[in-house]
Amino acid sequence: MSNIFKIAILPGDGIGPEVMKQAIKILERIQKYIKKKITINTYCIGGIAIKKYSDPLPRVTLEGCEKSDAILLGSVGGPEWDHLPLHKRPEKGSLLKLRKHFNLFVNLRPSFFYKNLSILSPLKEKILNKGFDIICIRELIGGIYYGPNGIKGKGINEHAFDTEIYSRFEIERIAHIAFNIALKRNKKICSIDKANVLQTSILWRKILIEISQKYKSVKLKHMYIDNAVMQLIKNPSQFDVILCPNLFGDIISDQCAVITGSIGNLPSASFNQNYFGLYEPAGGSAPDIAGKNIANPIAQILSLAMLIEYSLKERKISVKIKNAIHKILNLGYRTKDLSINNSKEKIITTDDMGTLIMESIK
Numbered sequence: 001m002s003n004i005f006k007i008a009i010l011p012g013d014g015i016g017p018e019v020m021k022q023a024i025k026i027l028e029r030i031q032k033y034i035k036k037k038i039t040i041n042t043y044c045i046g047g048i049a050i051k052k053y054s055d056p057l058p059r060v061t062l063e064g065c066e067k068s069d070a071i072l073l074g075s076v077g078g079p080e081w082d083h084l085p086l087h088k089r090p091e092k093g094s095l096l097k098l099r100k101h102f103n104l105f106v107n108l109r110p111s112f113f114y115k116n117l118s119i120l121s122p123l124k125e126k127i128l129n130k131g132f133d134i135i136c137i138r139e140l141i142g143g144i145y146y147g148p149n150g151i152k153g154k155g156i157n158e159h160a161f162d163t164e165i166y167s168r169f170e171i172e173r174i175a176h177i178a179f180n181i182a183l184k185r186n187k188k189i190c191s192i193d194k195a196n197v198l199q200t201s202i203l204w205r206k207i208l209i210e211i212s213q214k215y216k217s218v219k220l221k222h223m224y225i226d227n228a229v230m231q232l233i234k235n236p237s238q239f240d241v242i243l244c245p246n247l248f249g250d251i252i253s254d255q256c257a258v259i260t261g262s263i264g265n266l267p268s269a270s271f272n273q274n275y276f277g278l279y280e281p282a283g284g285s286a287p288d289i290a291g292k293n294i295a296n297p298i299a300q301i302l303s304l305a306m307l308i309e310y311s312l313k314e315r316k317i318s319v320k321i322k323n324a325i326h327k328i329l330n331l332g333y334r335t336k337d338l339s340i341n342n343s344k345e346k347i348i349t350t351d352d353m354g355t356l357i358m359e360s361i362k
């Protein structure tokens, strides 16, 4: 086994390069705690790659990722490229391709609540008082987004269709990942479906129940998607691991994000069977604030922490990073997006937030 761990760095567009710079500071700081030597190589992706190579995911980038052990991505896209056809746009032309190419069928979106930032959440205080710490696991490369689709016919006969197909294999592999994650947390899974209407959901639920027999210590619960979106608003503290097929996961993971009140704090991870993964902030390239040194780098730094936990398997180091972030937030340091105009808060730049977190890693 190699003693070197290679990370492909893809800063991308908008705030991507600014927040990535902060994650690299953290990487340099934690090297001393990690057994393997970490090496990084930076590649173009998204709009910047369209400018340079006329391709949002150039061959050199894909090959660089193939030679790496994990990918850390900033974000892609922006108004400059919105006029392009969908398949040539940075998002579809690079992110969906990367997911498919590396078979990244698991998507993890943690959503937790920082007590000091409760005012940013749209939820009422009495709901937030119970706190929440949820991880949403979304099946990422199957289901309705990848089934046969099209728009056919003309005039009154014009019609469109999207098809949801899930195989036993696809459901089993994501289920095992979810049960294993639940084992390391509070041993609870809530599986989201629409088994009162959809055949794919009936199969999904049946297989989940079968697999649960192998993980007797984990409590499995099922919830219809329509009820789940209500429950998440009424009482998020009831959830721990939420497992969803692709479409429902798309909806629920964004809802999990909004109840925290701060998209700039939320990381995500997508990985395959071998835990080769792509780690990126849950938000986009935020073109409205790009280049101003005011973006919040926490989502990018937490994405790195997830990379360290899941791909590098150094959970303790990832906890060190999370603790450093808590410490800095508890001291009142905020980027502009986290500001609540409170006299105790200290508004700082992207660069300063990165440096303060880096210096707090002990």
Ligand code: NAD
Binding pocket: 015, 019, 074, 075, 076, 077, 078, 079, 091, 095, 263, 264, 265, 280, 282, 283, 284, 285, 286, 287, 288, 289, 294, 295, 296, 297, 299, 337
């Ligand atoms: P966005 O997430 O980029 O921005 C939404 C709002 O959140 C903006 O006001 C932005 O300033 C703010 N925001 C986001 N991240 C922040 C951060 N780290 N710090 C402070 N504020 C932050 O979503 P959008 O405006 O819908 O999309 C902008 C571009 O990003 C589009 O081109 C979109 O396609 C792309 N996008 C890319 C990804 C990705 O790369 N994975 C994901 C979503 C959107």
